[in-house]
Amino acid sequence: MRVQKIAWFFLLMTILSQASIIEQKRWPKGETLVGFLSKHHIPTKLYYNLDREEKELAAEIRAGRKYILLTSAKGRIEHVLIPVSEELQIHIYKEDGKYKLRFDPIYYQKIQDAFSLSMQHSPYIDILRETGGNKKLANEFIAAFKKSVRFSRLIRKGDKLALIYTQKFRLGEPFGVPTIKAALVEARGRKYYVFNYHDRYYDERGNELEHFFLKRPLRHVRITSGFTRRRWHPILHRYRAHLGVDFGARRGTPVMAAGDGRVVFAGRKGGYGNVIILYHGQGYKTLYAHLSKIRRGIRVGRRIHQGQVIGYVGSTGLSTGPHLHFGLYKNGRAINPLQVVKIAKGYLSGKKLREFRRLVAKYKRELKALTHNPRAPKRVEIVKRLVEYKGEKDGKS
Ligand SMILES: [Zn+2]
CATH class of the missing domain: 3.10.450.350 (Nuclear Transport Factor 2; Chain: A,)
Known part of the structure; x- marks a missing residue:
């Protein structure tokens, strides 16, 4: 191993x-x-x-x-x-x-774990008990169901909960945030589902279960480098990653907040130069880098509205031309901001919906098996070898 x-x-x-x-x-x-x-x-x-x-x-x-x-x-x-x-x-x-x-x-191991339980206290406490205190998982579960189920009113003792998730382990220790793949709450005879599709949560019909949507941070956007978590560069023989999207724009172009939020960082940060980081709630943060200038009055703690100008495009922290590096993080993990901008209509359709439905059918079978047979094997282990490069969608970089 x-x-x-x-x-x-x-x-x-x-x-x-x-x-x-x-x-x-x-x-x-x-x-x-x-x-x-x-x-x-x-x-x-x-x-x-x-x-x-x-x-x-x-x-x-x-x-x-x-x-x-x-x-x-x-x-x-x-x-x-x-x-x-x-x-x-x-x-x-x-x-x-x-x-x-x-x-x-x-190098890490990714372990898929799945369990079902009969609720005794609340989903949060019951998940902590089942997993030996996995707070990150319990929080993620509550956040995933936030829009569809009001646990405090709905849940009765004995109602069912089933959960499929993955967790990364490095040197025997869990690291990173657990990912919920699918979850079910069966309360008062009704079933409530949550399914993960490209880092966002949906109900069984493909309607988005999150409130968080982004607007583009620039009026006119030209993507010069796309998002990639990890890629092997065949010519440079190096591992690379680009944890955001680069937009080409002239120096001084106003940069707008992609969503409502609060400033959590405004200042210099190594290779990012002048940076603003906004927190939007639900674990989401956006990052705006290489700014020539941070707008006056933009400082830590300040409330910001979507579309508000927060700074100006520049090339600080770098030697090449002016552009905006735009990053999106969920619970500290970089995700592709374009996914969230593109699917901002709040539901899936067309090819994506068909793909989603296949995923839903598979997970529903697994969740059903969990609730009906408590002695079913619970743990599946996936060992992920990162050396075997698997192509991830690149931008034009
Ligand atoms: Zn960049």
């Missing part, structure tokens, strides 16, 4: 280099990659030599994230692994006495 291989790799490294030290640390608030490098006497050109997309990716390192540091007995850094997303990490290592930097895939 991959996870074990990685563990063995570190164990081996430890033995080989005698008395090396492996530490797991948390990334400090306000720390940038350049700052980190110079602090540890690693040449900062490792950062400056990165290209535009990689610099953006380096700006995705989040405060509080766990990273791994392997130092020799003499206190010199041998390896550093810093996650930039759930898929990729920055790997700094020594080769022929020189420091190198590259983006490596994060």
